[in-house]
Amino acid sequence: MTNVDVDLNLLVALDVLLAEGSVTGAARRLGLSASAMSRTLTRLRAATGDPLLVRAGRGLVPTPRAAELRERVHELARDVQAVLRPQITHMDVASLELAFTVRVSEAFLEFLSGPVVAAVTRAAPRICLRFVPKPDKDARPLREGLIDLEIGLLGTSAPEIRTQFLFHDKLVGVARIGHPLLERAAVTAERYAACDHVLASKDGERIEPVDAALEKLGLKRAIRVVVPGYPDAMRIARQSDLVALVPHSCLGNSLTGDLAVTSGLATFEVPVPTPEFKISAMWHPRMDADPAHRWLRDTVMAVCRAAYPIR
Structure with missing residues (x-):
């Protein structure tokens, strides 16, 4: 039987390569240069006798052998890292x-x-x-x-x-300071629905619990702008007459009332029931x-x- 020295670093590198499917991505995660990662892939191919990752258009795809090994390699790499990590007994x-x-x-x-x-x-x-x-x-x-x-x-x-x-x-409404919606004490469902709205939605989906609640009253919001995140919605509401719905947590913990001012924005209670989350x-x-x-x-x-x- 021939003794073979195994470099455990190759196991970790293979795990990351198979997870990323990219030499550049794997190099970034391991803190290596792309050329060093490419040389490691060459060593892995020689060690396993398989190409592992092959060119497909502009990217790389795993060979059947690599796909077969992915889960096993990940478990082994995780176990090796756990074994070699110092056991913390009295943590400083x-x-x-x-x-x-x-x-x-x-x-x-x-x-x-x-x-x-x-x-x-x-x-x-x-x-x-x-x-x-x-x-x-x-x-x-x-x-x-x-x-x-x-x-x-x-x-x-x-x-x-x-x-x-x-x-x-929970969701709260936000509008710029001085917005016409806030000129009266009560923000009613009718006045709220009559405003133009900016919606925060990653996928552009427009259906929210507030829309279902408004629909039961025969009302509908006019969505004029859709943005990917709540900070974007707040930014637009601050600089326009559009109103937005954002989680209360987006306002930090500086609120001191029902109509608190946060960085140029005023908040108001949504005038229809919306569930907490x-x-x-x-x-x-x-x-x-x-x-x-x-x-x-x-x-x-x-x-x-x-x-x-x-x-």
Whole structure:
């Protein structure tokens, strides 16, 4: 039998290459140059006796052998990293040198990431937080270890995902200071529906609970602008006569009344019933007992609970 020296770095590289399907993407994740990643792929091809990734148009696609190996390689790479990671018994938070990838909505990134970063860096100045966008509720990045923590609405189809309630949120109306809608004390459903509206929607979908409630009254909003995120809707409402609906959390925790002023905007209660929704933290169960991950979860929860106390 021939002894073969195995470079475990190749296993990690193969895992990332198969996940990314791109030499450039894999190089970025591993902090390597594209040429170094290309040389690693050449070594992997020689070691496995398979091309692994082949050209298809401008991209790369996995060979049948690579597709067959993907899940097994990912599990092995994860196990190797877990074995070689130092076991934390008495955790000194201030000395932690870890990187966490957190998937959040654009609204959370704009309005709550600052307090979270301040709390984390104050206690653990060597921690690196990497925020990535949340285009959908797919649980695959949590399952595959591509992200460590997700914050937002529940909706994943993966029953094993752990969750922790953070705070209740609800929709509120916003309009520029001095908007005609706000000249009278009462914002009625009729006056609200008569306004022109800007809608925040990633996919352009226009149906919302408020539209169903207005329809029961024989009313309909006139959507004039559709934007991908709530910060964009607030920006347009601030500079026009359009009104917007945004989560209460988008206003920070500076509100002092029903008609509070936030950066040139005034808020008002939506004049039809709209349901509250829960914002939660989500993670894969393999991270449940990890002390550093548990500390991060507790820190995020403390920040959110301070900003939005449970009613």
